[in-house]
Amino acid sequence: MTLASYANILTRYDLIGASEVKEIKVTSKDTVIQEIMQCVIEGDTDAIGGLVEKALINMDPLKVIDEGLIKGMGEVSRLWADGTYYLPQVIIASDAMLEGIDLCEAKLGKKMEKKGVVVTHTAEGDIHDLGQKIVNALFRANGYEVIDLGKDVPVDDVVAAVKKYKPLMVTGTALMTTTMTAFEKISNQLTHAGIDIPFVCGGGAVSNEYVTAYKLGVYGKDAQQAPKMISDVSNGFSWQELREKYN
Structure with missing residues (x-):
């Protein structure tokens, strides 16, 4: 069969009605x-x-x-x-x-002053970074500098970046259960190094039960929470207080 009309083949359906909702x-x-x-x-x-x-x-x-x-x-x-x-x-x-x-x-002639630094990454072995991209955009929109380590980031590289940039918070996303295990390894290395900052973890494979089973871990259920979380950390919240509020 042939189509009667090809007009809608390249239509951006995600933008239909956008002018009405704006x-x-x-x-x-x-x-x-x-x-x-x-x-x-x-x-x-x-x-x-x-x-x-x-x-x-x-x-x-x-x-x-x-x-x-x-x-x-x-x-x-x-x-x-x-x-x-x-x-x-x-x-x-x-x-x-x-x-x-x-x-x-x-x-x-210089970079604008930021409220603070956040290190973000997608877990080692995982290339599904859409969630991370959303979080990055929301952090930047709220005036924070984002150190985007990208996807499939080795555990040691995340720890090294935290030591180098001294962020307010570090975040990790994972879609697969086989890759989210990297988060506990990062937590253990940060704790061993005496670094006591919130490590917010989220993504399709991640659960509240898993993240709150190790130190520093805070479960990020949805990217919408990112601006509220970083605001709380900027106001002095510890990872324990952040976990208590959001988990």
């Missing part, structure tokens, strides 16, 4: 800042560069970052939490935000 709750009196926020929310990487460069002609780079890029990504976080946005929208919005921040930092 009731944006962040606004600015400055039209350029508003357009920058809109670009981030829509993940428009083609337009974001020109708009940011236009804003930087007369505007402080930090204002562009705080009032345009960060606020726009904050709205993306809200849409994600509401179940309106999914992985594709979060990733492309993060790409747009980071492109804009790079231009602003070039204008500043």
Whole structure:
């Protein structure tokens, strides 16, 4: 049989109705800042560069970052939490935000000040890093520097990165039960080294029972928890307090 119409073959079904659900709750009196926020929310990487460069002609780079890029990504976080946005929208919005921040930092001549550092990775032997990418985007949207170690990361490399960057938190994701065992090995090495920070672990294979069976472990049930968790850690929560609150 042949199709009567081929019009829908390349349709982005995840974006159908997007304009209807985008009731944006962040606004600015400055039209350029508003357009920058809109670009981030829509993940428009083609337009974001020109708009940011236009804003930087007369505007402080930090204002562009705080009032345009960060606020726009904050709205993306809200849409994600509401179940309106999914992985594709979060990733492309993060790409747009980071492109804009790079231009602003070039204008500043230095990196913008971050609230703190987070080390993220996908477990050794595991290449399923979609969950990690979402978490990275949400951390960055909330003003944290993310040391993204990538996927299939050896245990020793994670421990070395924690020692090097001294993060507020380290996170790990795993889809397979055969790979999540790396998390306990990381916990043991960090504990042996006297490093006492939250190690938030999540992913399809991971359970609350498994993660809370070893020191430092905090179970991350959903990526939506990431901004709340890192905020609590920034405010002085220990891994025990974080576990008590979320697990």
